[in-house]
Structures are given as structure tokens and as C-alpha cells.
Amino acid sequence: MKWFKIDEVPAGDKPFIKKVKAGSKSICLVSFESKLYATAARCPHAGADMSEGLCVRRMIVCPYHRYTYNLETGKGGEGQNDFIATYPVEVRDDGVYIGVPSFWDKIVGK
Numbered sequence: 001m002k003w004f005k006i007d008e009v010p011a012g013d014k015p016f017i018k019k020v021k022a023g024s025k026s027i028c029l030v031s032f033e034s035k036l037y038a039t040a041a042r043c044p045h046a047g048a049d050m051s052e053g054l055c056v057r058r059m060i061v062c063p064y065h066r067y068t069y070n071l072e073t074g075k076g077g078e079g080q081n082d083f084i085a086t087y088p089v090e091v092r093d094d095g096v097y098i099g100v101p102s103f104w105d106k107i108v109g110k
């Protein structure tokens, strides 16, 4: 797992959805109910930009066809049978970090 410091995080507890870069990967960073979450930036259904969506009850809602995904697990809403990638987020003394697994991490199941 490689951790990337995210510089463009809005200060305060105000909710937001924002597309950020973690290395070369685009990530959707979400602040919802004072907690940070990170998901893939593209919707697995048809590729919409998830940072243009909204959050309802710990679910991110795609702006195109309103599919929903759990912010913690990435599991799709009832009947969707899909999921979105999620990434760990750490708030450290010097800022916010997102962990992105390497190809090797995925193979060995880290």
C-alpha cells in the first residue's frame, strides 16, 4: 500500500465531494458527517464522474443514473450487484493521506 498526501482538502467539518489525485490515480474524496471517505472517481456502471454526485445516508449517489454505493464498503445498492473501489483515508498530524494498493498488494491480498 502506498500512501499519498492530499493537499487540496477543504478545512472544517463542512460536507464535500471532491476529485483529487493520489499519485496518478483519480479518487473521489468525500466528507460526510465529519468523516472522510475515498472511492474511485469513475462510476462502475457507465463511467460518470462520482465527484459530481451527492451523498445520502452514507451512500454516494452517481450523478448519471442515481446508482448508490456504500461509502465504507463500496457495495452497490440493492439490486445493483456491483461495487465501487474504496480506499483507506488517514488524517495525520501533517494532513490527509489516501492509501492506494499496488498491483502486487492486490495479487497477494494485502
Ligand code: FES
Binding pocket: 043, 044, 045, 046, 047, 048, 062, 063, 064, 065, 066, 067
Ligand atoms: S454511470 Fe453511474 S449509475 Fe450509471
